[in-house]
Amino acid sequence: MRRLMDAEQPLLRAHGLSMWAYTVLTSLAERPATSQLVLAKAIGYDKTRLIALLDELEHDGLIVRERDPADRRAQTVRLTPAGEARHAAAKADIRKMENELLAGLPRDEQRTLRTLLTKLAHPE
Template identity: 55%
Template sequence: MTDRPDLAAMIVPLGRALMAAEQPVLAAHGLTMWAYVVLLHLDEGPARGQGVLAQEIGADKTRIIAVLDDLQERGLIERHPDPADRRARLLALTPEGRRLRDAAQAEIQMQEDRLLGKLPAADRRGFLNALTALAGLPRDEIVGD
């Protein structure tokens, strides 16, 4: 037996608290959590269809349709035919979507900076480096699939 809690036992409550802190910021920007996740993900480049996007962000592909429809109606994302596969649609951020995402993210990260400020500078850097490394691992390396 070890003298520390399991990682999930520490991370899940922290993650839930962080998400709760983000909710008012997202609401002020007219975004749901899933809409924000889509805008963040599309900054990495166009996504090949809603099924691929849903899989990449861990969303149910049938539920993400309403989120994508709303974002498109608001001019925050665009859907274009994929030249490599006319059945598929490429999803991409619009300049307005990028602006809104950046504004929401800046406010969220200001809140996070206040939280991170509770740690000594060296611990803060180590925590962020470790979290970045672990978050970058492929899912199957964590789960063991």
Template identity: 40%
Template sequence: MTVEQTRSRRAMDRIGLLLARHGGISNARMRQALEATGLTMRQGITLMHLAETGPIGQQALMEALKVDPSALVAILNDLERDNLVERRRDPADRRRHIVAITEAGTSAVTRVDTTMSAVERELLAHLDPDEIATLHTLLARINTSVNDEACAES
């Protein structure tokens, strides 16, 4: 093996580069799969969260999803336009909006879940269940934040 091949090999063994490469590929595959459902990644995540939590205040939803208020408004506007969520005033506090998933939204979550599961099965096909569990645990511990300036997602 030449010195250049050794250097190249070491570069490809760097964990940060491996995460970036696999993360980029995973992200692209998830986005492509979600496009087939007619949703963006953020819309899919929002619907999945609403399906799990039930009706929730818009402020609490923003905090749970860790998105900027204007970004959440745009996401909810699109989802509401497509009859996937509804916003209504909280009868106890008219300044507060409650966001709820609709029946159509629940159906969309089923499609999103099926789509994401298929992508995950393909990506993780060479790992056994214990390895997948370990990978999940380790990835959850990586020091990243959605508030990182380098993370300007559209």
């Protein structure tokens, strides 16, 4: 897993993203228009530090934050079209790198490895 993460770093930098920024974009791609608190919990990130990260992503035009109509104290976060495009491009590059890295394994072992890594990264 560490080897994959190390290999992802330069790819993410090429897209102007940190690992945490990519994690936020990925979470929002999976669960659009979520609250900041739910987002922090979903990605395992300190909610007080999340604000600065969201500020950067919003400044770059990748997300928007809006007042939650159901709770005026809360804000929802969602991807912009630019955020969707940047996430998709970074994800495609990461998938290509993973495919090259795992090319020596049979397809069923590649699937098993990806499944296990996902479970390790996102325990329920």
